[in-house]
Amino acid sequence: MWGGRFSDKPAELMQAINVSIGFDKRLAAQDLAGSRAHAAMLRKSGVITSDDEVAIQGGLATILSEIEAGTFPFREEYEDIHMNVEARLRELIGPAAGRLHTARSRNDQVALDFRMWVRDACDRTAGQIHALQKALLAKAEIHADAVMPGFTHLQPAQPVTFGHHLMAYVEMFGRDAGRFVDARARMNESPLGAAALAGSPFPIDRQMTAEALGFARPTANSLDSVADRDFALESLAAATICATHLSRLAEEIVIWMTPQFGFIKLSDAFTTGSSIMPQKKNPDAAELVRAKVGRLLGSFTQLTVVMKGLPLTYSKDMQEDKVPTFEAFDALELSLRAMAGMVADLEPNTATMATAAGAGYSTATDLADWLVRELNLPFRDAHHVTGAAVKKAEELGVGLSDLPLSELQALDGRITSSIYDVLTPEASVASRRSYGGTAPDQVRAQIKRWKEALA
């Protein structure tokens, strides 16, 4: 493509380090869409003739069908996707192919292609997050009343419902989807027409190509247009945060699956056995989702380090933007789909959860609250009395609801048997009716709101 200035061929090693077609072939669809929009604009602006445009569009359409059919000859000697397409176009339509690159450079071309790829990836990912949220909502609705222990420090804290717990993830994934939507809105400007870096002397219409390619507007600074990759960084940051949330849910699935917890069962579809220990059923899919965040953060770190300190505008360093980004989205999309599958598949063992919800003096706070409400004790004093009640129950080897009234009255003579009404996990959960609390009515109200939002 630049033979005029060169008399020798590149060294083999030069080609080995320079070539990107092995990975940037994934930009083929975006590259062709960009070229079609560019050719139409060049004709409308009078830069190329209508005959040339017809030939170019026909050639690009042929190339698209070759790519879709898997017959397109990707060739390393043409370095990247842009030059592979142009070389093939020349084979198909002859010299008119050479007019397509008027008022354009590979610098704005790759910025455009990659931006469109990331934009599509953000859309797909947001859609997959919504699918996962729907799977969570469906499970949460069935189990809006199922009590389980709520934890802090992974120690039993207060009873909650399984539905409430799942809805916590619906909130997290809702913010994750929102981050992709926000990133998309910010990146939705077309760099095409910035050319190499300074803009173009031809009477191009950047508004027209921006519109044709679904952008809100063209970018406003030609240098920034070819130098910017923060759209990819922002998306990778959003992807990493989402993967972090996935890893937390994955970790809980792993914990809940242990015989020691026994809170849930996963079917054979999402577990594996052991080649030596016949009794095993391992949550490998959850473990792998838990691990993928490493890849995601690795990709974000990789691209941040590539971009750090790069002088304006384009440098070939930026070719290293694609592999980490492709890998990150591949890993995230697979994780989201696997997690949605696991959530739909998992069956809670509600009896085990309910028993655990009552263990560990989990209604101690309810006891203290009763003392505040009914006896007007200051909360700190109520906390102290309750602590003594827990100590007593521990001595006697019983739960709080089985502690004899005489023992409670020894701590405060005004305590009546109505205190037992608040000491079951069900009563505890039902009482937490504050907005966003774990009372089943509150949980159902949030499920309804989310169902409407995702409909």
Ligand code: ARG
């Ligand atoms: N393959 C290159 C990349 O991915 C395309 C842009 C090359 N531009 C250049 N001036 N060498 O970044």
